[in-house]
Amino acid sequence: MSRTDSRLARRQEPKYVKRRQRGLAVLIASILLLVGALGYIGYRVIGGGGSDYQGTGNGETQLVEIPEGSSLSELGPQLVDKDVVKSDDAFQAAAAQNPSAGSIQPGFYRLQKHMSAESAVSALLDEEHQVDLLKVAGGSTLKDVNVIGGDVRYGIFSMIEQATCSQDHCVNKDELEKAAADTDPAELGVPEWARDEVGKRSGDPRRLEGLIAPGEYVINANMDAREILTDLLERSAKKYNETGIVQRAEAIELSPYELLTAASLVEREAPAGEFDKVARVILNRLDEPMRLEFDSTVNYDLDDVELATTDQDRDRKTPWNTYAKDGLPDTPIASPSEEAIEAMEHPAEGDWKFFVTVDKDGTTVFSDDFDEHQKNVDRAMDSGILDHQRQPQGKPGDSGEDHPAPAPNPDGPSD
Numbered sequence: 001m002s003r004t005d006s007r008l009a010r011r012q013e014p015k016y017v018k019r020r021q022r023g024l025a026v027l028i029a030s031i032l033l034l035v036g037a038l039g040y041i042g043y044r045v046i047g048g049g050g051s052d053y054q055g056t057g058n059g060e061t062q063l064v065e066i067p068e069g070s071s072l073s074e075l076g077p078q079l080v081d082k083d084v085v086k087s088d089d090a091f092q093a094a095a096a097q098n099p100s101a102g103s104i105q106p107g108f109y110r111l112q113k114h115m116s117a118e119s120a121v122s123a124l125l126d127e128e129h130q131v132d133l134l135k136v137a138g139g140s141t142l143k144d145v146n147v148i149g150g151d152v153r154y155g156i157f158s159m160i161e162q163a164t165c166s167q168d169h170c171v172n173k174d175e176l177e178k179a180a181a182d183t184d185p186a187e188l189g190v191p192e193w194a195r196d197e198v199g200k201r202s203g204d205p206r207r208l209e210g211l212i213a214p215g216e217y218v219i220n221a222n223m224d225a226r227e228i229l230t231d232l233l234e235r236s237a238k239k240y241n242e243t244g245i246v247q248r249a250e251a252i253e254l255s256p257y258e259l260l261t262a263a264s265l266v267e268r269e270a271p272a273g274e275f276d277k278v279a280r281v282i283l284n285r286l287d288e289p290m291r292l293e294f295d296s297t298v299n300y301d302l303d304d305v306e307l308a309t310t311d312q313d314r315d316r317k318t319p320w321n322t323y324a325k326d327g328l329p330d331t332p333i334a335s336p337s338e339e340a341i342e343a344m345e346h347p348a349e350g351d352w353k354f355f356v357t358v359d360k361d362g363t364t365v366f367s368d369d370f371d372e373h374q375k376n377v378d379r380a381m382d383s384g385i386l387d388h389q390r391q392p393q394g395k396p397g398d399s400g401e402d403h404p405a406p407a408p409n410p411d412g413p414s415d
Contacts, residue, residue, distance in 0.1 A: 052090040056119045057112025063131065063220050066124075068106045079120060083113045090117035100125055107131065108218050132163045134217040134232075138337025139267045141300075142180070142209050148306040156212055156335075157205075160228060163219045175225035180205035183226055189234035193246060193256040201319075201331070210260045210332025213239045243338070248345055252283075261328045263336035263344050268296040271362045274355075275343035281352050281366070282344070290353070292322035300333040307357075308386040359383045 062082045066075060072095045076088035085091045094117035095101040104124045108131035111123050123129045136156060145153040154162075157173040157180075164171040180188075185198040194211060201207035208229070213236035219228055240256070249259040262282055270278035285292050293314075299305040301318045314323040319330035352366040354373035358380045367373045380386050 051087040053086050053114045053116050056115055056123075057084075058114040060113045061110050061222055062113055063218070063222070064109045064111050065218075066104065066106045066109070070106070072101060072104065079111075082111075084111045084115055085117045085120050086114075087117075091120060094118045094121045098122070098125075105130070108133075110221060131218060131221070134159055134163045134219050136212055136214045136217070136335055138214045138335060138340060140212075140214065140335045141333070142206060142212075146304045148304050160219060164221045164228070169221065171221075171223070171225050171228060176229065177205040179224075179226040179229050180208045183229075187230070188226070189230045189237060191233075191237035191240065191256075194260075197257050197331070207331060208233070210264050210335055212236050212335055214335050214337050215239070243341075245341075248341070252345060254344075258328060259341065259344055260336055261332045263340040264332035264334045265292070265294055265296065265328075266340040266343050267334050267336045269294055270340075270343075271357065271364050274364055275340055276346065276348040277350065277352065277364075277366055278355065279340075279343040280347035280350050281355055283347055284351065284353050286327065288353070289326065291326055292328070294322050296333060297322040297329050300329070356380050357385060360385055 062084055064075075064078060064082065064084065073092065076085075076091040079085045079091055080088050098118075098121050101121055101124075104121075109124055109129045110131060111120060111129065115123065134156075136159075141153075141155045142157055143155040144158055145155065147153060157176045160176055161170055161172050181203050185195045188208070190198050190208070190211060198207045198211075212232050215236075217232060217235065220231070223231065240260075245256045245259065249256040252259070254262065262279070265282060266275050266278050282292065295307070295309045295314075297320045298309045298313050298316070300320045301316070302313060314321070317324045319325075320333060322329060350366065351368040353368055354370065354376075355364055355366045356373065356376045357364045358376055360383065365376050367376060377386075
């Protein structure tokens with residue numbers, strides 16, 4: 001090596017050494033930072049610095065939702081926000097340590113504030129903590145219906161009671177009925193187009209019939225009876241209004257409340273596939289005018305019901321009995337489905353004024369001639385479908401010349 005090359009090598013060597021030393025220093029600093037971060041996370045997860053509550057909660061209930069398709073990593077922040085667990089780190093660690101955590105199902109759960117992360121995971125795996133949805137089907141009524149020779153058809157009030165019951169608390173039917181009967185309709189969230197009619201029936205919880213729309217609802221168990229009803233009525237009013245119910249009713253020359261009432265008759269009278277025909281019978285009779293004479297409107301005010309009704313029952317003057325009053329009932333007699341409402345908007349074409357179910361298979365025949373209808377009624381009686389199981393017995397059709405015997409309800413035992 002020449003003298004010149006040797007001097008050049010000596011000048012370059014310190015620069016290389018310095019660069020290597022700086023790289024080593026950066027690497028060491030990075031490792032120390034990573035170790036520190038892992039140590040801090042471990043410290044937080046294990047419980048250092050108060051990152052986790054102790055015990056199974058402080059008794060204050062919180063409603064928590066796990067949406068379809070969500071992950072536990074998304075649930076943690078919600079639990080922290082609701083003060084169920086103290087930190088997401090603690091919850092994620094507890095979930096990772098529980099081999100069953102992956103089987104937690106979507107839904108709504110009742111947890112408590114100030115739960116340890118471990119107890120929160122355990123609660124989410126316990127079916128007792130999962131909230132039952134309130135499922136309102138088309139044809140549901142507010143109160144229970146006792147079917148003679150059949151089962152009890154539980155009403156919306158009973159279903160709310162069941163959905164809100166936990167180990168130490170229930171919103172019971174009596175509380176719900178009192179709130180429904182006595183609270184100002186506007187404060188309850190009754191839509192404007194129904195307030196006048198609802199207001200006329202102060203003191204009767206059935207004044208809210210038909211205003212809780214069919215659907216599935218989550219009930220907040222922390223609410224009282226009035227708050228629960230208000231929540232349900234406001235959500236239902238929004239649903240009805242979003243479908244343009246005011247304009248839809250105007251198109252068939254009914255008020256929105258009348259549309260719900262007529263649709264509730266369709267719901268309780270018509271078998272599946274015949275909604276539009278029964279809607280046509282209703283409109284034809286209202287146009288005549290002639291009384292509707294529907295047994296479902298008689299049964300609505302009875303403690304025990306069956307398909308056929310007695311002379312005595314049909315003679316009772318009630319706000320609903322369409323044998324004893326002209327026009328529609330004063331209120332809906334059930335929650336009408338969207339299908340029933342659409343049937344009133346778009347009824348089948350026909351001159352029918354009568355219909356009767358003639359056998360236990362649900363075969364329903366329609367006619368516009370009374371004599372023909374009477375033959376169909378005789379056919380129904382011969383099949384046994386109109387037999388009474390209570391006393392005193394009465395023959396269907398005896399109380400009026402044009403008794404359109406009802407069809408079985410497709411959603412449950414017939415009225």
